[in-house]
Amino acid sequence: MELSERQTVAGIIREARLRAGLPQAEIAHLLGASQTALSGWERGDEPVPFARRAQLAGLYGFDLSLIAGLDAESVALNDDERSLLTAFRHMPAADRRALLELARP
Template identity: 45%
Template sequence: MSYGGDLIREARKRAGLTQADLADRAGTAQPAIARWESGRTAVSLDDVIRLVRLCGLDLELHLVECDNSDLAQASRLAGLSGQQRLDRHARIARQLSGLRAAGSRG
């Protein structure tokens, strides 16, 4: 998976550009854009930022405190059987459906 390539593709699509359009703006060839987007060629963060900006967008990166809540939840669920996980997800889905229905009524 290439997160840089994914960001380039998303920015290009949001800007309504083809790979050839972006390549022209970047002064490179269309196959280079295709290789970056597909992850076949590594792309530096500097190049991702430059290409995103050429699409008229900007990339914001933020460092935030890690609360490990995802890890704690994964640890709690790791001990459940497959059926217990399915049952839990079904129960949560029912609860969410109930909340949506209640919200649409009033």
């Protein structure tokens, strides 16, 4: 993978996590990956394996093609998503986890 693509993917997955208001440890746990691995992917130090890209796309709710080298603007939130995210961020952690479980296919 070309370094510039790696950096683009890193920026997109980091921005998506920050917009979701979730710490790396929680995302890593949800992925079944180490926080060290996730940190490396978000910094662009390591390429994100395809299977992990698919997991991240599903977790953050965007099309897998968005982390195949497109810009971070492609994952921008609309007004409804922003409202949901604001409400989600104000929920107790247990309620957030329960809601995430309900939202999974």
